[in-house]
Amino acid sequence: xSNYTPLSELGEFGLIKLIKDKxxxxxxxSTIKGIGDDAAIIEPQEKQLVVxxxxxLEGVHFDLTFCPLKHLGYKAVAVNVSDIAAMYAKxxxxxxxxxxxxxxxxxxxxxxxxxxxxxxxNYKVDLVGGDTTSSRAGLxxxxxxxxxVAKGEAVQRSGAQVNDLICVTGDLGAAYLGLQILEREKxxxxxxxxxxxELEDKQYIVGRQLRPEARMDVVHEMKDKGIRPTSMIxxxxxxxxxxxxxxxxxxxxxxxxxxxxxxxxxxxxxxxEFNLDPITCILNGGEDYELLFTVPLADYxxxxxxxxxxxxxxxxxxxxxxxxxxxxxQAFPLQAQxxxxx
Amino acid sequence: xSNYTPLSELGEFGLIKLIKDKxxxxxxxSTIKGIGDDAAIIEPQEKQLVVxxxxxLEGVHFDLTFCPLKHLGYKAVAVNVSDIAAMYAKxxxxxxxxxxxxxxxxxxxxxxxxxxxxxxxNYKVDLVGGDTTSSRAGLxxxxxxxxxVAKGEAVQRSGAQVNDLICVTGDLGAAYLGLQILEREKxxxxxxxxxxxELEDKQYIVGRQLRPEARMDVVHEMKDKGIRPTSMIxxxxxxxxxxxxxxxxxxxxxxxxxxxxxxxxxxxxxxxEFNLDPITCILNGGEDYELLFTVPLADYxxxxxxxxxxxxxxxxxxxxxxxxxxxxxQAFPLQAQxxxxx
Numbered sequence: 245x246s247n248y249t250p251l252s253e254l255g256e257f258g259l260i261k262l263i264k265d266k267x268x269x270x271x272x273x274s275t276i277k278g279i280g281d282d283a284a285i286i287e288p289q290e291k292q293l294v295v296x297x298x299x300x301l302e303g304v305h306f307d308l309t310f311c312p313l314k315h316l317g318y319k320a321v322a323v324n325v326s327d328i329a330a331m332y333a334k335x336x337x338x339x340x341x342x343x344x345x346x347x348x349x350x351x352x353x354x355x356x357x358x359x360x361x362x363x364x365x366n367y368k369v370d371l372v373g374g375d376t377t378s379s380r381a382g383l384x385x386x387x388x389x390x391x392x393v394a395k396g397e398a399v400q401r402s403g404a405q406v407n408d409l410i411c412v413t414g415d416l417g418a419a420y421l422g423l424q425i426l427e428r429e430k431x432x433x434x435x436x437x438x439x440x441x442e443l444e445d446k447q448y449i450v451g452r453q454l455r456p457e458a459r460m461d462v463v464h465e466m467k468d469k470g471i472r473p474t475s476m477i478x479x480x481x482x483x484x485x486x487x488x489x490x491x492x493x494x495x496x497x498x499x500x501x502x503x504x505x506x507x508x509x510x511x512x513x514x515x516x517e518f519n520l521d522p523i524t525c526i527l528n529g530g531e532d533y534e535l536l537f538t539v540p541l542a543d544y545x546x547x548x549x550x551x552x553x554x555x556x557x558x559x560x561x562x563x564x565x566x567x568x569x570x571x572x573x574q575a576f577p578l579q580a581q582x583x584x585x586x
Numbered sequence: 587x588s589n590y591t592p593l594s595e596l597g598e599f600g601l602i603k604l605i606k607d608k609x610x611x612x613x614x615x616s617t618i619k620g621i622g623d624d625a626a627i628i629e630p631q632e633k634q635l636v637v638x639x640x641x642x643l644e645g646v647h648f649d650l651t652f653c654p655l656k657h658l659g660y661k662a663v664a665v666n667v668s669d670i671a672a673m674y675a676k677x678x679x680x681x682x683x684x685x686x687x688x689x690x691x692x693x694x695x696x697x698x699x700x701x702x703x704x705x706x707x708n709y710k711v712d713l714v715g716g717d718t719t720s721s722r723a724g725l726x727x728x729x730x731x732x733x734x735v736a737k738g739e740a741v742q743r744s745g746a747q748v749n750d751l752i753c754v755t756g757d758l759g760a761a762y763l764g765l766q767i768l769e770r771e772k773x774x775x776x777x778x779x780x781x782x783x784e785l786e787d788k789q790y791i792v793g794r795q796l797r798p799e800a801r802m803d804v805v806h807e808m809k810d811k812g813i814r815p816t817s818m819i820x821x822x823x824x825x826x827x828x829x830x831x832x833x834x835x836x837x838x839x840x841x842x843x844x845x846x847x848x849x850x851x852x853x854x855x856x857x858x859e860f861n862l863d864p865i866t867c868i869l870n871g872g873e874d875y876e877l878l879f880t881v882p883l884a885d886y887x888x889x890x891x892x893x894x895x896x897x898x899x900x901x902x903x904x905x906x907x908x909x910x911x912x913x914x915x916q917a918f919p920l921q922a923q924x925x926x927x928x
Binding site for chain 1: 618619622623624625626627628629630634635636637638639640641643645646647669670672673679681683684685714715716717719720722723726728730731732733735737740742743819820835
């Protein structure tokens, strides 16, 4: 009755061939040889390369009861491209290692690679290699992304200067509250499988959780506008935690303004529903994959009215610490929570 | 009583710092920036890069009851360096993603990274990044290795020509029989924990399983001697399977000679003990991480008396198929089994 094909019918080489056949597009000139040998061959010419690697595990980073495999594939690529974006670089190649349980079907793997493929299309990266293996536990996806940047142009976490403006792209806290919604609907569904999920007015925040985008659009725009941040990091663990990284590596302090933190209406509504402090969600929610960056005061005019950028604070002397100020000018030391995986 | 520290005491950032502190050596000029930012920065100059990625999962690729964490860390690096070696390239950087269960201690992670570090020392590669996360199942290690090679010098699987000599480094089948020994001793130990493992006359083959080496020594020597193979692959899945890859990608056939296949005395003895056909172990055992390569007949003099190289056959027309010949000149079609993970 079922049209699903067990992976065992295909075998490892069959699976590699299926993946190779799906991924035969070449976006980057620097890709000399992709999948099919012991290693891929890349020719970066005069460029510097940036390399970043992340791993997603079922039951830790995603829950397949509400995360479609296609979205998961997309997200696995996007979160790595986000790291490349945060270096002010252009992504060029990725490798993808996946481990699959025996219960996976060929169709499930195709769905996963559809998402990976779509992300490769959108970000113009070539999937040049990787490994497929079995897993006794859940699905594991490990991605390494490679990008290129002109010599000396990469933006590190360590370049923030006193009096720089602290900026962030997009809005924050949505992905975290999207996850709360999904978890709640899962519980409701498990209690009563007839129940339809109530996601109609939550589509934005749920989408932010399930299918985040790397802000490559912003990086391209920065380059067009001649904005080169003094420091940059992507918001994966939460704004507060990322700000701590920039401050500690740059040897500076920071003050950010509570009233300036960008947040979507749906995020605020969901925070109310869950009786959560929206500021805590914004500061510590994580998984927004926006870019947190600093620019010199002189760039103020390039930044101020841009719809994608919000100025949220300024860099201070290290001795002043890292603070959150309210509209009355009172400042309180910020706590970085980040994600506790252990 | 115990001196072990649970990972939860250290936290994720503490763990990253511990790893970063352990790995502060820089072997390669091309490493501009290692661990500590969104991505590492590499400057390959005029070189082409090769990139390869592999993932090892507990319960699938290794068994911690008999595989010490230090060896595992070493092996995770070595198997990736082996792919770089098989491209005729020099390894330069790696990224390492690890997922650990909550039961892991700080000391266990240190042991794992001691092995990773030792491999980085031996192969002169820089650990430039990666991800540490928790796992609900076992330990997962995903490594991406980057190497460099002069433009156009990489050796692919597709270059074998009719009449080329087929050569292999070292000996084959040992890692597979080492695994059989370890599995047997594990069973014996589980039946009777008082029992001491009998490994005295098995050290070579057990070592081949637990701590394989990438044959970078051979690649350096080839370069010194002016040998550039027409095709090359590392023996991870078994000689037969690798030979099929070379033949299918080069569009050729092959005949290898049973009598010429290099094997160690311990491998033969262990095969007898387990009542296994040693030729099957040599052809399909896998995990030897030797190099299988082809050279033009003209290179015969450079190869013939070299202690590390064995000429095992020759490349033929594709129409002749892939065969195993015995000393009486009879040839039988070869079967490629490889590893069945699914």
